[in-house]
Amino acid sequence: MKKLIQSLRDRMPAWADWLDVLVPLIEVTLIGLAAWLVMRVVRLLIRRVTRTYGLPVNVAALFLRLVAVLVYGGALLWALERLGVSGAVLWTAFTGFATVGAVAFFAAWSVLSNLFCTLLIYVTRAFRVGDVVELLEAGDKPGMKGRVMDINLVYTTLLESGDAQSGTSLQLPNSLFFQRVLRRWHGGAAPTEAERPRP
Structure with missing residues (x-):
């Protein structure tokens, strides 16, 4: 059988040797x-979701980066496999990175x-910039209250008193x-203590 394969290779034209390189490329x-x-x-999907739900650009960019890492990482592993890198080596590297990722997570x-x-x-539109919100401690006890000035990836900034400066x-x-009950006033200012309904 080996002699037959060798004789077929000897009869092939010189350009056929390039097929071993060209096909994987x-x-x-x-x-x-x-x-x-x-x-x-x-x-395109993220742009549509951002417009529909009013997501901030930094949230959309973070999600896009996460998807890009997954897609391009998978493509890289697949391309390495097509170039002849051993599947066992790829699997070992992947599980090692996944373990480190889980610990970091x-x-x-x-x-x-x-x-x-x-x-x-x-997504749920719990509140928006400009709304007055209050986080209640328990039941109707007053809690942290203010006008929403900014919502970033980690914190929401509430203006408690005065102006922004x-x-x-x-x-x-x-x-x-x-984690807590949220009271939200739609438009306008929050009622004062005297205007608040009493239980």
């Missing part, structure tokens, strides 16, 4: 093109929960808004 190019097309579709859990809660604040403000972790 074409496959790698197609894998790269497919990953690029997937990312184009993902970008648990180490940064509070930050990640705030990032996820930021996304939930925008000379007043006081609170920076609350976004996860706090999903």
Whole structure:
């Protein structure tokens, strides 16, 4: 059998030797093109979701980067496999990186929960910049109250008193808004203590 294969190789033209190099390069190019097309579709979807739900640009950019790492990382592993890198080596490297990633995920859990809660604040439209909100301690006890000045990836800034230059403000972790009862005043200012209904 080996003699037959060798005799067939001897009879092939000289350009046929390039097929061993050319076919994997074409496959790698197609894998790269497919990953690029997937990312184009993902970008269009994220733009549409951002417009529909009013997500901030930094949340959309963070999600886009996460998807890009997954898509391009998968394409890289697939391309290396097509170039002849051993599957066992790729699997060992992948599980090693996944283990390190899992440890980092648990180490940064509070930050990640705030990032996820930021996304939930925008998707559920719990409140928006300019609304007056109050986090209640328990039942009807007064809590932290102020006008929402900014919502970033980790904190929501509430203007507690005065104005933005000379007043006081609170920076609350976004996860706090999903752990307590939230009172929201739609438009206008919050009622004063005298205007508040008594139980």
